[in-house]
Amino acid sequence: MATLQLDETLMATGLAARIAERIRLTGGDWLDIGVGSGRLLEAGLASHGIDRYVGVELGSKLASAGLPSAAVAGELHIADVLQSDAMHSALGQRRFRVAVGNPPSGLGVVSPAAQARLRALYPEVVPIRSRTRLDLYVLLEALARLERPAEMAFVVAAPLVQDPTVAAFRKMLVESASEIECYELPDAFSQKGKVRAFLLVARFGQTQGARVTLGRLEGDDLALSAWRSLGASNAIRRMDLAYYEFQDMTQALTRRPGFATLADLGAHVAPGSRTKNQFVAMGVSHFHTSDFPVADGAVVFDEQWLRGVEMAQEGHTLVPCVGARCIERVVHVARGCCPITDAVCCVNVQARWRNDVFDWMYGEEGKAWRRTAAEVLGAGRLTAATLMTMPIPT
Structure with missing residues (x-):
């Protein structure tokens, strides 16, 4: 009581x-x-x-x-x-x-x-x-x-x-x-x-x-x-003032010539379907927020396919869903595949948009948008639904 x-x-x-x-x-x-x-x-x-x-x-x-x-x-x-x-x-x-x-x-x-x-x-x-x-x-x-x-x-x-x-x-x-x-x-x-x-x-x-x-x-x-x-x-x-400031930021970006949201680009965005502890208990190698390199760039995985879980594959962009210290990080899967934890979001778009998506997420404006979205809309967590609204220059 x-x-x-x-x-x-x-x-x-x-x-x-x-x-x-x-x-x-x-x-x-x-x-x-x-x-x-x-x-x-x-x-x-x-x-x-x-x-x-x-x-x-x-x-x-x-x-x-x-x-x-x-x-x-x-x-x-x-x-x-x-x-x-x-x-x-x-x-x-x-x-x-x-x-x-x-x-x-x-x-x-x-x-x-x-x-x-x-x-x-x-x-x-x-x-x-x-x-x-x-x-x-x-x-x-x-x-x-x-x-x-x-x-x-x-x-x-x-x-x-x-x-x-x-x-x-x-x-x-x-x-x-x-x-x-x-x-x-x-x-x-x-x-x-x-x-x-x-x-x-x-x-x-x-x-x-x-x-x-x-x-x-x-x-x-x-x-x-x-x-x-x-x-x-x-x-x-x-x-909360920050919510309306974030709306202003998003609207200003979407009004720029050539910008579209991830949803407009037909993206598939999803977090992993297991926790880190669950993967550890299963004895399965996985990609977690702690595995993001400090210097953003590309990652290479072994060919490790696991049925029934969300997989990061070649061409995908990965971003943390949680973690104040790493929420701005981003990597591109250069080769291979790997299961991801529920603290990581996988972004998959058509091949012609992949460089645009990664470059924008890697840039300062893209990082600022994700950081603010997590703070304002998700109490420190980025959801797939929020990421689908992210404006991207194409």
């Missing part, structure tokens, strides 16, 4: 200041879900007049240090936000003007009472093997306790702004808020270095049907380096 260890995601001072900066309301009661080291409170006090601060923290050691004495009228509750009865006992039916927090991401198995609470707050919830998105649950709990005019600012993981299964949540937010801002955070703020983090801000004023702005914060000072406005339908689809 999951408990929300909010103290696992201590907040950097600069991020706390940036969150507090995005809150425009002054006065009112603040709800801080996950007090942590108290940096959000400190940042809020430095820039806002807070009438009353109410913090919820599971870690008792952090909670004891999280509330500065005499700084503001405040309360600190030791409670697990995933336990609906504990939250009700701590907060009752109180409403707040501002809600902030930095919950952990990921999926957790929660109690039947928490599942019922989630369904009540979000009837469109999509079950994920009986588990719940922790940051989604926290946001819904916070939203249920806001009273207009109100604002919220939370650090969330990429699925909340990207995943199709959470589109109903984004729709609810877009339709109920007056303004939404969603900022991509630097890699340093990604939890466990894997799932990209975003700062999601929503303001609830007199109007509904939010104006949506996407942006990117970079550097130690989290400076705004890029931004754009977005229509409601697109915001419901996705709220």
Whole structure:
């Protein structure tokens, strides 16, 4: 059973200041879900007049240090936000003007009472093997306790702004808020270095049907380096700036004279059908991401044909599907054949297009496209379907 260890995601001072900066309301009661080291409170006090601060923290050691004495009228509750009865006992039916927090991401198995609470707050919830998105649950709990005019600012993981299964949540937010801002955070703020983090801000004023702005914060000072406005339908689809930048990149390439996608060229693109460990257990030689030469070029295989698995053959182009350190590599099969693992994609086109495909994938623009596609569309993984949309000069 999951408990929300909010103290696992201590907040950097600069991020706390940036969150507090995005809150425009002054006065009112603040709800801080996950007090942590108290940096959000400190940042809020430095820039806002807070009438009353109410913090919820599971870690008792952090909670004891999280509330500065005499700084503001405040309360600190030791409670697990995933336990609906504990939250009700701590907060009752109180409403707040501002809600902030930095919950952990990921999926957790929660109690039947928490599942019922989630369904009540979000009837469109999509079950994920009986588990719940922790940051989604926290946001819904916070939203249920806001009273207009109100604002919220939370650090969330990429699925909340990207995943199709959470589109109903984004729709609810877009339709109920007056303004939404969603900022991509630097890699340093990604939890466990894997799932990209975003700062999601929503303001609830007199109007509904939010104006949506996407942006990117970079550097130690989290400076705004890029931004754009977005229509409601697109915001419901996705709220990450990089996705729309990637669309711009792809459209710009396809508009160039002589460009066509791999699908247009009739390509066959497929990953291997076995894992590396499966091939090892079978005692079968194979080609894996670790076998890509550092200097891209040609590879030569023995004649090793194996029925029932995806084979790389003479004339094929091979690219890694995964691996941040090797995703840009590419090789051409000069001779022979060999089974490939599921971490490698094989690209096969008509003989007249083979040099064009390899040369483009080998070039800097082709590498940049694959790297961005993996980051934006596949959480670090290139799929065959994505590669089929890759523009190629012919």
